[in-house]
Amino acid sequence: MELNFDKIFKIAIISQKFSGTYPYTKRDKKWATHFILMHGELTIICMLFIYNIIEFDLKAADYSQMCRNMCLSFVYLVITLLYINMLYYQSKLKMLIETMKAEYELAKTMSEEEQNVILEYAKKGRWLCRAWAILTTCGMAQFFLKSIVCTIYSAIQGNFRIVQYYEVICPEVIERHRNNPVIFITLYFCTFFYSLYTSALYTSVLPLGPIFLLHGCAKLEIVRLNIKNLFDNDDYVVQERLKKTVLQMQDIYCYSHEINECFQILYEFLLKATSLVLPITIFAVIQALGRGQFIPEFFAFIFGAFMVGTTPCYYSNMLMEKSEDVRMTLYSCGWETRFDLNTRKCIILMLCRALRPVSIRTIFRSVSLTTLTDVFQQAYALFNLLNAVWN
Numbered sequence: 001m002e003l004n005f006d007k008i009f010k011i012a013i014i015s016q017k018f019s020g021t022y023p024y025t026k027r028d029k030k031w032a033t034h035f036i037l038m039h040g041e042l043t044i045i046c047m048l049f050i051y052n053i054i055e056f057d058l059k060a061a062d063y064s065q066m067c068r069n070m071c072l073s074f075v076y077l078v079i080t081l082l083y084i085n086m087l088y089y090q091s092k093l094k095m096l097i098e099t100m101k102a103e104y105e106l107a108k109t110m111s112e113e114e115q116n117v118i119l120e121y122a123k124k125g126r127w128l129c130r131a132w133a134i135l136t137t138c139g140m141a142q143f144f145l146k147s148i149v150c151t152i153y154s155a156i157q158g159n160f161r162i163v164q165y166y167e168v169i170c171p172e173v174i175e176r177h178r179n180n181p182v183i184f185i186t187l188y189f190c191t192f193f194y195s196l197y198t199s200a201l202y203t204s205v206l207p208l209g210p211i212f213l214l215h216g217c218a219k220l221e222i223v224r225l226n227i228k229n230l231f232d233n234d235d236y237v238v239q240e241r242l243k244k245t246v247l248q249m250q251d252i253y254c255y256s257h258e259i260n261e262c263f264q265i266l267y268e269f270l271l272k273a274t275s276l277v278l279p280i281t282i283f284a285v286i287q288a289l290g291r292g293q294f295i296p297e298f299f300a301f302i303f304g305a306f307m308v309g310t311t312p313c314y315y316s317n318m319l320m321e322k323s324e325d326v327r328m329t330l331y332s333c334g335w336e337t338r339f340d341l342n343t344r345k346c347i348i349l350m351l352c353r354a355l356r357p358v359s360i361r362t363i364f365r366s367v368s369l370t371t372l373t374d375v376f377q378q379a380y381a382l383f384n385l386l387n388a389v390w391n
Helices: 010-019 029-060 063-088 090-107 112-156 181-205 208-227 235-290 296-331 341-354 369-390
Strands: none
Touching: 010 112, 010 181, 029 063, 029 181, 063 090, 063 181, 063 235, 063 296, 090 112, 090 208, 090 235, 112 181, 112 208, 112 296, 208 235, 208 296, 235 296, 235 341, 235 369, 296 341, 296 369
């Protein structure tokens, strides 16, 4: 596989271009028109969900439907934040992409072992892009298939009606003309576009942070290979390789700092969103099953909420583990066999710096599997609270 950023991660790039979040897109009148039309339509549909919650779900005490509409409304907040984050950090994201492109070109001059390391982690990033594309496509397909199946079922029952992509009640002015073909098609298209645009933003933005983290893991692995058995060489080679290692580690620390700046606030919000959306969606599904309703389209929401919280924590934890591997390799590289004072001072300084592992932080804590455990505990507590209140 060729080490070409645009080819390897083309799924994410195509989604970014469709949604308008591509860092290389010029922010001109054409982009502004594109944004207003696409995001404006989403805003209208989100207001329609909120209207249903206030006017119908709360008054009818239909908590299952209320939770479903709340989840779809919350998705709007998530994708809005994703868009804002991509706009605000556009220059930094472009710089990170350019860094990866330059290092992919540099990898062509490296040893075969180092090239294989970079290629391995690039493939993991590509797999993640495909996973998000499949997940979001399955979520859209479930809504679409449900509307078709329910339409066919109504025809079999002798009460034929065409079921919407997602059933919502419109204001009275529109609702009285609901069966009008133009109104029906417009509503169907708007709700379908809501899921399409949401899927594009999820596929374009959410894999981006892990792609950068995986490349950071590859850089740490190359450093580990360089310092493995470092002191099996003569003094001159040791000093040169040690200098190279110091420069590589400084570059990695700067690289991780840039990633942290771009995704710190976003990951804080996404982890909080996971602890809210996950229990609410599960509660909505269980309530619907208790009333004899089956809502398979929301299983994609449950898995999606799980992925939103899990993905950054898993790959940030992988980065921390790779950093720890470098520290342990540096300690066991054979420095005790050499008595050069400058070399030992350099090793000590590197070990002291390596005590604080390379990681990504939110506003309050490091992003790791331990953090993910806390998020799931909060989600479980909220789920129990919902059960206690409404049951």
